[in-house]
Amino acid sequence: MNLKDKIALNVIDVPPSGIRRFFDIVQEMPDAITLGIGEPDFVTPWHIREAAINSIKNGETSYGANNGTKELRTAINHYIKGRFGLQYSAENEMIVTVGASEAIDLALRAVLNPGDEVLIPDPSYVSYVPNVLFAYGVPVPIKTYAQDEFRIHPDNLKKAITPKTKAIILPYPNNPTGAIMGKAHLQELADVLKDTEIIVISDEIYAELTYGQEHISIASIENMRERTILISGFSKAFAMTGWRLGYALAEQTIMDAMKKIHQYVIMCAPRASQAAGVEALVEGAKNGFEDVIKMRNDYDMRRRVILKALNDMGLSCFTPRGAFYVFPCIKSTGLSSEEFAQRLLMEQKVAVVPGTAFGESGEGFVRCCYAVSLKNINEAMRRIKIFLEQF
Amino acid sequence: MTVLLEARVLELLSQDARVDYETLAVMLGVTKEEIAAAVAKMEQQGLIIGYSAIVNREKLEEEIVSALIEVKVAPQRNQGFDAIAELIYTFPEVKSCYLMSGTYDLMVIVEGKNIREVAGFVSERLSILDNVMSCATHFILKRYKDNGRVFTDKESDARLVVSP
Numbered sequence: 001m002n003l004k005d006k007i008a009l010n011v012i013d014v015p016p017s018g019i020r021r022f023f024d025i026v027q028e029m030p031d032a033i034t035l036g037i038g039e040p041d042f043v044t045p046w047h048i049r050e051a052a053i054n055s056i057k058n059g060e061t062s063y064g065a066n067n068g069t070k071e072l073r074t075a076i077n078h079y080i081k082g083r084f085g086l087q088y089s090a091e092n093e094m095i096v097t098v099g100a101s102e103a104i105d106l107a108l109r110a111v112l113n114p115g116d117e118v119l120i121p122d123p124s125y126v127s128y129v130p131n132v133l134f135a136y137g138v139p140v141p142i143k144t145y146a147q148d149e150f151r152i153h154p155d156n157l158k159k160a161i162t163p164k165t166k167a168i169i170l171p172y173p174n175n176p177t178g179a180i181m182g183k184a185h186l187q188e189l190a191d192v193l194k195d196t197e198i199i200v201i202s203d204e205i206y207a208e209l210t211y212g213q214e215h216i217s218i219a220s221i222e223n224m225r226e227r228t229i230l231i232s233g234f235s236k237a238f239a240m241t242g243w244r245l246g247y248a249l250a251e252q253t254i255m256d257a258m259k260k261i262h263q264y265v266i267m268c269a270p271r272a273s274q275a276a277g278v279e280a281l282v283e284g285a286k287n288g289f290e291d292v293i294k295m296r297n298d299y300d301m302r303r304r305v306i307l308k309a310l311n312d313m314g315l316s317c318f319t320p321r322g323a324f325y326v327f328p329c330i331k332s333t334g335l336s337s338e339e340f341a342q343r344l345l346m347e348q349k350v351a352v353v354p355g356t357a358f359g360e361s362g363e364g365f366v367r368c369c370y371a372v373s374l375k376n377i378n379e380a381m382r383r384i385k386i387f388l389e390q391f
Numbered sequence: 392m393t394v395l396l397e398a399r400v401l402e403l404l405s406q407d408a409r410v411d412y413e414t415l416a417v418m419l420g421v422t423k424e425e426i427a428a429a430v431a432k433m434e435q436q437g438l439i440i441g442y443s444a445i446v447n448r449e450k451l452e453e454e455i456v457s458a459l460i461e462v463k464v465a466p467q468r469n470q471g472f473d474a475i476a477e478l479i480y481t482f483p484e485v486k487s488c489y490l491m492s493g494t495y496d497l498m499v500i501v502e503g504k505n506i507r508e509v510a511g512f513v514s515e516r517l518s519i520l521d522n523v524m525s526c527a528t529h530f531i532l533k534r535y536k537d538n539g540r541v542f543t544d545k546e547s548d549a550r551l552v553v554s555p
Contacts, residue, residue: 023553036553126555175555301418308417351553 015357018357022341026047026351033380035368036351038175040239040324044276045291048238052272052281060271066263068096072274075281076247084207084217086230088249095259096269096277100205100233100246101127102262105129107201107248108135108167110257116166118201121152122359123327125175125203129359137166143361148331149318150179154188161192167199170218172208176358176367177327183216190221199254200228204314205246206323208237208292208322211300213321219249226251229258236323237292238280242272299324302370302377310368311382313388324371327355331364333391341366348383396421401438401486403432406539408442447542449534457486457502458509460517461495461527464478466526478518495527506530 004012019036026032043049050250073090080086088094097103103125108118114136120128122141131140142160144150157168170189172181176203181189193200200218207215219228233246249260283293306326310317315328332341337354344350370377399419403410408420412426419426433439448455464475471516472490479499480488486498499517503509518526535543 019553021555026552032552034552037550038554039550040554073467122468169401286474300420304417304420305414353553 014133026118032209032349033376034351034354035380037369039241041371042239042295044240045140046277048209048276052276055272055275064271064335065266066268067259069274071278072096075278079281085220092252093249095248097246098266098269099244100231103231103248104131106261108132108259109261111167111199112137117164119160119168123176123362124171124358128169141359147316150177151181151185154192157192165198165338167201169201171203173322175323176325178323178325180210180322186218186221190224202228204232204349206236209296234277243276245269245273245277306377307371313385324369326368327365329365337363337366344387348369348387350383351378399431400429401464445538445540456506456509457531459529460499462497462499463495463524465522465524
């Protein structure tokens, strides 16, 4: 029996992650400096970890409510209102998920029929395209460009829309570019979308990490709330990637569909993680989210350092205002993104991720994460500068 | 704004006093001149009184022994603890000296080449001072962290080396 024949076609057709190969090489290179990371370099604040420990000690080890514990949903309700001016019923319009990743999957499966098209800005986080394919959808890239600071241009949105377009994924602040979309730019997209019935899946996992400008959710733009599925989580804001805790907010009809999938597939997010999430939000509200502010200030400092270093050595880089990535243009070297990343790793032992891992428009760029120590940033910059001397 | 800037400059210099003004300016998003002004002001005010290296003494060739000494003293009329503290902190062996709340009065940190030298300091110089009523000497066995610095060679980063 050929087991390969038994694998579902929409799974087999998904190409393996471009990041994976790099991972294997870097892992075998103990003195490599990696800017290839996609998560915070802080450990979850102690009081949050302690809340999870206490939850376990108290024996909170059974299944919880499908859509999340009441405490956590109430805390999220207060948080999104206080922080982003968003109102969602903790009862009917909210679900706690196993990371924002699960929420993306739920959102897509809740709305897609086979063959439905989903618009995805290119470059973007590596999981959107496979997620759409797993949900029998058709991913349609909307190219974004450095001269637009990697925002979606409303004309390009318009051009990408067809009668089959069911949804658009709106991932800002953006991984890998660090782009954000402010109110005026979101309004331009809203103006295009308002004459359509396209659902917006807004992945706002980096909402707490913007620099010099507050994050605005598309759900807060007039008439956009009804069609928006807002996705966020605890990973990036509270340095809680390993806890797998996220949430989604949407109008009840869509939320009911998402809940239906979640209750049969997942049951509930881990209880200890949920207890930690309550602590993060409730304590944060009391002290003005000082943990988050401290981490954000630290990222901001490193953002300025890496940005200046890259620009100074001739790798031009637009100023990212969100997440913790810079996306320098490497076209001046004449290398492709893949070649650049490969040779930089082999010759100077610095790992960056080729822009093409995030979509075709990532060609000519690489992603550098600055959620690493200043010492390592400086050393990596020194090595990249040496690497560039040959071109 | 200037107070906030000074606080952040102070924080960064406390972590690494050798960062140059240009780098600090980039890190904090201000001009080099603003950094220079902030540092000058803090030096003038005596807020910054000096810059020194953080040394991992365990790696020194010659051995150094450190001890924390809890000293009980009888305060003097009109001078409280200050006069006796001055007498103590003037000894070159004394690296730090603090007035404490609680069951003793002065915490004195002393360094010497070996235990005998520190013991000699306690018995022959410190305990014989008038007003010093008692000393309890604790030798430091191992330093894990000093001035916010952890003394280990390993940099632990348990994250995946490349992730999406």
